[in-house]
Amino acid sequence: MIDITLKRLLSFVGFLLLQILLLNNIKFLGFITPYLYVYFILLLPSSVSKEMTLVWGFLLGLVLDIFCDTLGCNAFATTFVAFLKPYFQNFFGPKDDFDDLTPSIDRFGFNMFVQYVAYLVLIHHLTFFLIEAFTLSVFWFALLKAVCCSVFTLLLILSFEYFKARRR
Amino acid sequence: MRTLILFLLRFKTLFLFLGLELISFWLIVNNNQFQRNHFLSSSNVVVGSVYNLSDKIYKYFTLASVNASLAKENESLNTELVQLREQLAFYRQDASYTGRRYHSVQNNYSFVTAKVIHFSAGNQKNYFTINKGENDDVRVGMGVVNEKGVVGIVNSTSSHFASVVPIVNASSWTSATIKGKTHLGQLSWKGKDFRYATLQEVPLYIPVALGDSVVTSGYSSTFPEGFMVGKVISFSERNDNFYDIRVELAVDFDKLSYVDVIRCQYADERSALEKRKGRSDD
Incomplete structure (x- = not known):
């Protein structure tokens, strides 16, 4: 149990560091930045309760906010994703086993996994960009940005998945 | 009271969600009002030291190009040095020649x-x-x-x-x-x-x-x-x-x-x- 928590904490820190130190510096075409750190929430197994998922999500966003000087924006978006994540997991995930399901391509199937990731990532990005702008007047640009960044994030996540699959 | 607690427990996820979102929202608004919350921002000591570290690591990885440019500079400076030395030797030689003549006359x-x-x-x-x-x-x-x-x-x-x-x-x-x-x-x-x-x-x-x-x-x-x-x-x-x-x-x-x-x-x-x-x- 402690081992699992420790591992999760390490991956929490790992994703944050990766995001802060590396990915945030990527500004492809001037505005496209992959927000891979959401992947941490998407990867939480089903054994983690909805409340804990929310707390993890909130903390994840909050720490990132502190580092990025966007206090609240990421926390808002990640909490939202953390709230939706269990429902999406139930919807896209396999229906047969419920004991301890860690989302992955193997368990979901490629199609379902891509949808699961794509929707949540898009929702996260859109929420984040709109909250960041703090107005709906930039909705279309935010949508474009969210879609572009989502594609990047999705590609990164999928490459991570393949990496994991190959290691196994 | 009991019903209220039961009600809260039943929808604890939703309330937690709303609570956290409220905190986030409050932070956003707060942050936008005061521009920069000094307590939770990148001026923080921990944050600063992490960025410091990342800067150091980044510099470490750019060492190769720094080395290359230093080597290039070295090369050009060396070339200049050799040229100046040759010039100096030329003039020195002249001076010593005069010196030798002087010497030879005197001694x-x-x-x-x-x-x-x-x-x-x-x-x-x-x-x-x-x-x-x-x-x-x-x-x-x-x-x-x-x-x-x-x-x-x-x-x-x-x-x-x-x-x-x-x-x-x-x-x-x-x-x-x-x-x-x-x-x-x-x-x-x-x-x-x-x-x-x-x-x-x-x-x-x-x-x-x-x-x-x-x-x-x-x-x-x-x-x-x-x-x-x-x-x-x-x-x-x-x-x-x-x-x-x-x-x-x-x-x-x-x-x-x-x-x-x-x-x-x-x-x-x-x-x-x-x-x-x-x-x-x-």
């Missing part, structure tokens, strides 16, 4: 320029041959120098050639002194490396520093005063109150081409006088 020295035509570089007893001999007034015992410094002493002559014992001959020794001091030391070569010789017999009370010039003393007619022999590169103190000084020779014996033989017009007279004086002292 009745004159120079015969000769080409080194053979250098028998054995292990210990090195000799070389120059293309000037008795016909050009080259005599046994004359000093030989080049533009860098002292080369050796003529040890035998024929009508057109002369044989010279360089200072890098294990059986030869030359007297030399640290520039600015008057105490004679004995310069000998240990038979290993053309670049280095040893200066001995310099008493310990003479201050010696690394990089000091070792020059000829002018106490004999062989070499005028102040010809460069080499530079002190290391020294140790022996038990018998003398230094053991390692000297880097000024002359590059691997690339010896032209040398000057020093003729002292009254050398014979001087040595005869000094001999006579010595005899009368006995």
